[in-house]
Amino acid sequence: MYNIGVDVGGTSVKAGLVKEGEIVFKNSQETDKIGGVEALANNIISLVNEIVEKCSVKIEEVGTIGIGVPGMVNKHGEIVCVNIGIKNGNLIELLEKEFPTCKIDIANDANVAALAEYAFGSMKGYNSGIMLTLGTGVGSGIIINGKLVTGAHGIGAEIGHITIDKNYFDCNCGNNGCFETFCSATAIIKYAQKLIGEGRESLILEKAKNIENITAKDVFDSYREKDIVAVEVIDRFKNYLGLGIGNIINFIDPDVISIGGGVSNASDIIFDGLEEIIRKYVVFKGVEIADVVIAKFKNDAGILGASAL
Template identity: 55%
Template sequence: MYFVGVDIGGTGVQAGVVNELGEILFRKECITNVDSGFECVMDDINNLVRELLKENNLNIEDIKSIGFGVPSFINKKGLVTCVNLGWYEVNFMEALEKRFPEVKVYAENDATVAAVGEAKFGSMKDKDTAIMYTLGTGVGGGIVINGKAFTGAHGMGSEIGHTIIGENYFNCNCGNNGCLESFCSATAIIKYAQKLIEEGRKSIILDMAHGDIEKVNAKMVFDAFRENDEVALETINRFKSYLSKAMAGMINTLDPDVISIGGGVSRASDIILDGIEGLIREQILYQKEEFANIVCATLGADAGIIGAAFLN
């Protein structure tokens, strides 16, 4: 028996046939034609999945379930609002069931889906309580308890990127001030480094950007950190301070077995993990006790497909 996982993004949709060991056997992708509207995108996804099966001599009857990761919150009525896709309270689950009547379909937020993948076959495998932070342009995350995604009573849970952890000098994209996303995303790293440079601080980061402050990216800041650049040191140490604060709060609340870090920012795992446990220990309640292992995600971009395939 096989599973299908579908990872829906703002620019592309990736689908994969996954076996019971979590191995992606076959994969196919298509463009997310946002301008064509919700129904057309759903038709494209339907065609994508069915072509993937046909090309690999599989029938829909060979598939136990199809799971979908979507960059949005899905409420208990199956409605989705996703500004990046131009979807406003579209009935996502109804659309899936209409197009795939032969098989069970499931869907969750894409960061939650990635956490399921890591919990099933990656960095959080075989752990009863597992937390994943996806650090990219924004901050997403997922909570997996006893192998199942936790999203709360109304489907709004696991939005850990929007935990309020302090006051910031700019608001989060969600409109609130102090969200973890506004401290620990790639965007936040870039903004803070730019702020220091604009205040007159000297930095090799600007040289890396060929003098154009608008071209600064997070990788440059991490590279400059390795060169002991003062702006980079302050920026990344600030980032780690707030990340450890968020993790400490999660440990005090859920006492997870493991916390995994994924997303593009996690490519600098040597810097992020260095000393992070010490920072967390300073802020947790029971400072002398063992607490969650802090690790980096291992499935990379495949976590979305694999996690979606094993939703239930």
């Protein structure tokens, strides 16, 4: 039996035929952001039909079509995806009409990435795990006993929006002090811009050429060259990352915490001394705590995780 995983993004919809944790074939098309849930359903229907045709697979041989979406999924299967123009659209109903022999399931894209790591990647073999994706924001997924934990109303597991300290700028969600305003690529860039804007000299600016063009990679590359501003930025980032992970351990005590997202490409820097920082914030000293690991999957996490729903 095959499964199909669909990864819905703001610019493209990607889908893949999956068997035993391996992607057999995948394809993508541009996301239709104008036509609402019906247009998204048509995106998915087109991709699924194309995949089964090109792989000479009957749709009856596909057990599950799982979809990861960049937004909220409530307990009724309705989705809210602001960046693709969908509010309270029932995607499941539309797809069940087209593919009546398949189980249709939907989850938030960060939860889907967590499921990929749990089923096939860095968290495989553990009972409970947390996925943190450090990118433009901080996404997260919680898995306990093999099940995604999203809360009674489908709005839980938003670890990126726990409040951990007062910050000098507000989060996009409207609150101040969210985890993602300290530990995302955006947070790294903003703090570097702040220090340089205050007159600090740095290799970061030489690499970026312009303060508006600074990237997290520029900051990490400058850190490797022992640039004082970059060291200050990354040390601050790592301290808050350790604080956030310490809070997770105190609250949930998972077996493993997997770190992914674009920022994780600098894992050698991030993981250097991180456990020591985490232990400063763990209540019970000297006890065994969660393994903190690097995520295995990058671009294929959405497809693989969705296929495992």
